[in-house]
Amino acid sequence: MMMSGGRMYGGPNVLVMGNENISRSADALEALLSSPVFNGSRSVANLEEVIGNVSKRPFYNSFDQEETGDEDLDDCIHPPEKKRRLTADQVQFLERSFEIENKLEPERKIQLAKDLGLQPRQVAVWFQNRRARWKTKQLERDYDILKSRYENLRVDYDSLLKEKDKLRAEVTFLTGKLHSKDCDLEAQTKDSEYVDKKVFPQPASQCVEKFERGTSIKDTPPSCKHEDLLSSGTDSSGVLDEDSPHHVDCGHSSLDHVNSHLFEADQSDLSHADEEEEEEGMSEKLLPQTYTYHLLKVEDGPYPDASIASYNEMFAMEDQVPLGPWWD
């Protein structure tokens, strides 16, 4: 006999009717109704009405077994029966009932118990355990659904990542292509512009100097550094030797033959330019856009600082997306 929280339960098939031991009135009523005294001739007629084909096998747990008051007394003296499983028919009936409604009202419980030849308490316990099993299954289903969704998202993410890399490579490729084209075009433009018109906005030395002081270039490419450009062919005043092959645009031979002309440009333009620079504090502004472009491209590509920053940011941000199974 076990007591808990004011409740009293007999063994699986043992019922003790002592009122002082039954604290749950409903259980007491159920016990009374389930007892052989009140329900000794219980049949499965109602069950047959509902499911049609019911085994005529006697239910192990029913009280249809021949019992007498003496046997009840024996149950008090002898250890209780071991628990027995419900028959397939009982389980089937309970399952159908559960499908209709997974909660059990007292009337329904008593009716089911009657129909199945069980104690109401057994029916209640079966429903309780059945709800627990259903909940577990439901959790498993939910888990599978979430896992499946996660896998789908992961696949999507991976393909997007690949696409991103592909696009990035394409950008790099096209950028390089654009570069070389622009450089060639530039060279041609300069050839025709400076050679034909004999116009140059400022001396190359000034040009380089402005780059050094400029705000848009963090590091002048090593091969195009101020020192490199001035190391040979410059006099103490920083004026380039007219015979020296100085290439602002590194590696472009098309400009080689005009350099001497370019670096001999009138210094008067420079003084004016300096004034402008002082006024606006913008060294780049005084440089021909093409020079800016060429010096930048050597190391950073053809992007102004802002563009480079945003470009890098754009890709860096995506690379930081954490990914990992949430259930690990």
Added chain:
DNA sequence: TTGTGTTTTATTGCCTCC
């Protein structure tokens, strides 16, 4: 046959609701 893992039935203790 037996050891072991799984399923089913039942109990216990706690909690919420009325």
Added chain:
DNA sequence: GGAGGCAATAAAACACAA
């Protein structure tokens, strides 16, 4: 405070490989 639900757990029943 009683009734009933639920989570955790015990224990019997069952399945199955070795």
